[in-house]
Amino acid sequence: MTDPKPETPPAPAPGTTGPPAKNPEAPRRRIPLRTRLRRTRGRRLRHLAYAFVTLVATLCTVAVVAYHLTTVPEPHPETVTQSTVFLDTKGAYLGRRGPVDRQDVALSAVPLHVQEAVIAAENRSFRTDSGISPRAITRAALAAVTGGDPQGGSTITQQYVKNALLSPERSLSRKAREAFIAIKLDRTRTKDDILEGYLNTVYFGRGAAGIQSAARNYFGVDARSLTIAQGAALASIVNIPSYYEKAGSDPKVTAKLEDRWEWVLDAMVAGGSITEKERSAARFPAFRFYPPGETEGQRQYLIDVAAKEAAERLGITEDELASGGYDVTTTFDLSLQDTATQRVAEHPGGKDGVRLHTAVVGMVPGNGAVRVLYGGSDYARQPFNDAVSGAVEAGTALDPFMAAIRADNPLADLLRTPAPTPLTLASAYATVAANGEYAAPYTVTRITQEGRTVYEAHPGTRRLLDEKQAAAAGAAKGSAGATPTPSPGFTTAGAGGGTTRRTVWTTAYDPQLSLTVALFADRPGPKKGTTLPSQLPNTPPPTDFAATVAAGIWNTARKDTGSISIPTR
Numbered sequence: 034m035t036d037p038k039p040e041t042p043p044a045p046a047p048g049t050t051g052p053p054a055k056n057p058e059a060p061r062r063r064i065p066l067r068t069r070l071r072r073t074r075g076r077r078l079r080h081l082a083y084a085f086v087t088l089v090a091t092l093c094t095v096a097v098v099a100y101h102l103t104t105v106p107e108p109h110p111e112t113v114t115q116s117t118v119f120l121d122t123k124g125a126y127l128g129r130r131g132p133v134d135r136q137d138v139a140l141s142a143v144p145l146h147v148q149e150a151v152i153a154a155e156n157r158s159f160r161t162d163s164g165i166s167p168r169a170i171t172r173a174a175l176a177a178v179t180g181g182d183p184q185g186g187s188t189i190t191q192q193y194v195k196n197a198l199l200s201p202e203r204s205l206s207r208k209a210r211e212a213f214i215a216i217k218l219d220r221t222r223t224k225d226d227i228l229e230g231y232l233n234t235v236y237f238g239r240g241a242a243g244i245q246s247a248a249r250n251y252f253g254v255d256a257r258s259l260t261i262a263q264g265a266a267l268a269s270i271v272n273i274p275s276y277y278e279k280a281g282s283d284p285k286v287t288a289k290l291e292d293r294w295e296w297v298l299d300a301m302v303a304g305g306s307i308t309e310k311e312r313s314a315a316r317f318p319a320f321r322f323y324p325p326g327e328t329e330g331q332r333q334y335l336i337d338v339a340a341k342e343a344a345e346r347l348g349i350t351e352d353e354l355a356s357g358g359y360d361v362t363t364t365f366d367l368s369l370q371d372t373a374t375q376r377v378a379e380h381p382g383g384k385d386g387v388r389l390h391t392a393v394v395g396m397v398p399g400n401g402a403v404r405v406l407y408g409g410s411d412y413a414r415q416p417f418n419d420a421v422s423g424a425v426e427a428g429t430a431l432d433p434f435m436a437a438i439r440a441d442n443p444l445a446d447l448l449r450t451p452a453p454t455p456l457t458l459a460s461a462y463a464t465v466a467a468n469g470e471y472a473a474p475y476t477v478t479r480i481t482q483e484g485r486t487v488y489e490a491h492p493g494t495r496r497l498l499d500e501k502q503a504a505a506a507g508a509a510k511g512s513a514g515a516t517p518t519p520s521p522g523f524t525t526a527g528a529g530g531g532t533t534r535r536t537v538w539t540t541a542y543d544p545q546l547s548l549t550v551a552l553f554a555d556r557p558g559p560k561k562g563t564t565l566p567s568q569l570p571n572t573p574p575p576t577d578f579a580a581t582v583a584a585g586i587w588n589t590a591r592k593d594t595g596s597i598s599i600p601t602r
Contacts, residue, residue, distance in 0.1 A: 108234075111132075116132070116246070117361060119340070121367040122364050122404070126253055135234075135243045136246060143229075148232070150306075151189075152306075153268065154271060154300070155189055155271060155272075162219075164190040164191070187211075189227065190218055193231040194211050194215050194218065199211055199214070236274050237251070237267060237270050238275055252318065261311055262294075266290065268297050269296075272293065278323060282322055287320075331410070333412040335406055338476050347487065359481065360482070362478045362480070364476050366405065368589060369589055372589040373585075373586050376581065377393070382570070388556070390423065390554060390555065391550065391582065394407075395546055395590070398547050399544075401472030403474050405586060406418075406421070420455045425536050427450075427528070427538070428528030428529070458538070459474075460473070468503045469496050469499055469500060470495070472492050473492070525576045525579060533568055535566060536551065536553045537575045538550070539580050548587060550580075552569055
């Protein structure tokens with residue numbers, strides 16, 4: 034038996050060559066995923082590299098274009114608006130006027146240890162960085178994208194841009210713009226220029242914007258006088274000013290601030306800006322009490338008068354003065370003013386609705402400088418200044434002038450006014466004290482702006498009484514209608530007598546000071562908001578009280594000048 038022959042494949046169809054076509058429905062062998070990825074890995078890596086390079090190039094191009102298109106904006110109007118500060122005759126801070134509590138100072142007026150304290154607290158790489166902190170920007174961007182809490186940690190340059198040049202909006206686009214402006218600012222301005230701008234705009238709490246206002250509000254000094262300890266304390270406050278502003282009055286806040294103050298000082302030592310010896314000598318500073326007390330509110334009477342005079346001297350409005358960044362040195366002596374406030378406050382007050390008014394005026398004879406101007410006990414309740422505008426019945430207080438002055442003398446105008454203002458009568462007595470030389474009362478000594486003097490007082494005098502007339506008026510003061518007082522050298526006059534006194538005037542003077550205290554009273558009128566004159570309260574006796582007020586101020590003045598002279602009768 035023979036083997037069967039193998040089947041021969043069918044011959045190709047006419048007109049074709051090769052093997053017959055495969056069955057399209059036959060299963061196809063699949064290549065494993067790992068194999069496919071391995072075979073295409075190189076191609077994919079090349080594509081990713083191309084995409085990454087393209088992305089980086091695009092971002093760099095965008096950044097370069099954005100940087101060149103970025104302009105440094107002008108500061109906000111509120112960050113360049115400055116307040117006007119009023120100082121007493123010795124340079125002590127009296128108060129301010131203006132929409133914001135801020136005054137620019139040159140960086141040279143800020144001690145180096147204060148500058149370094151702020152850098153140690155806020156941005157230790159400030160002197161060397163490019164104006165931005167990439168890490169802080171990344172944190173802020175992530176917080177903005179994910180909706181997390183706002184992030185801080187910006188550089189001093191970024192903080193300055195945020196505070197002075199941009200809106201307070203919190204967004205990714207604003208943060209990016211802040212960074213571009215900070216970089217451009219760092220490349221176009223010196224570090225000192227940026228630090229000066231920052232120190233003049235950063236908020237320190239207590240309403241103080243800028244280092245100068247902060248120094249005054251916390252320590253009662255100018256920025257140039259800040260010690261190492263005080264500078265470190267202010268630098269510590271910048272972190273949370275609304276919390277730390279209570280330092281000195283809230284024990285918990287004070288203790289927490291002291292911990293941060295220690296940390297700042299340690300950083301200053303580590304950075305080489307102070308020595309270990311200076312660090313050891315530093316003591317946590319005492320702060321001015323916050324909020325201000327009653328005596329500071331009473332000072333608004335002084336500021337009212339000085340602001341009006343300063344605006345007149347400069348030929349501008351009081352609003353323009355308030356926002357002009359002026360330093361107004363006044364003639365007032367705060368130690369005498371505070372003594373007057375304390376002495377007047379000792380009166381127990383009237384009964385049955387009777388309200389006692391006390392006005393005090395102290396002037397320099399032959400010069401006109403007003404040292405004391407007490408016009409009321411409560412500025413918030415009574416902004417009307419009794420010392421300047423109050424018409425007080427003179428009574429026998431005019432008798433010395435009536436006995437000594439001819440009708441054609443300029444001081445005779447005083448005699449035609451039965452109710453002069455305390456300032457007017459005080460200036461007349463100052464003329465007698467200066468042997469007849471009259472000097473118009475004034476309250477502004479000097480006005481400066483950005484360190485430049487724009488006004489300086491040059492008081493003039495004119496003779497209104499010859500020496501005989503002045504001597505006669507002085508002699509009449511001690512006899513005509515005068516009432517002896519418990520304090521030697523003071524005389525008291527006024528309207529009414531005994532327990533029915535309506536007004537009391539107590540006066541004393543020597544060549545350095547002419548002092549006048551006036552008392553009067555009122556009671557509610559028949560219509561709402563009206564008042565009527567009233568007799569003075571008799572407890573304590575009004576003549577004794579007026580003399581006590583005058584004596585207290587006089588003794589303070591004598592201590593300040595080192596003199597113990599008795600005022601001339």
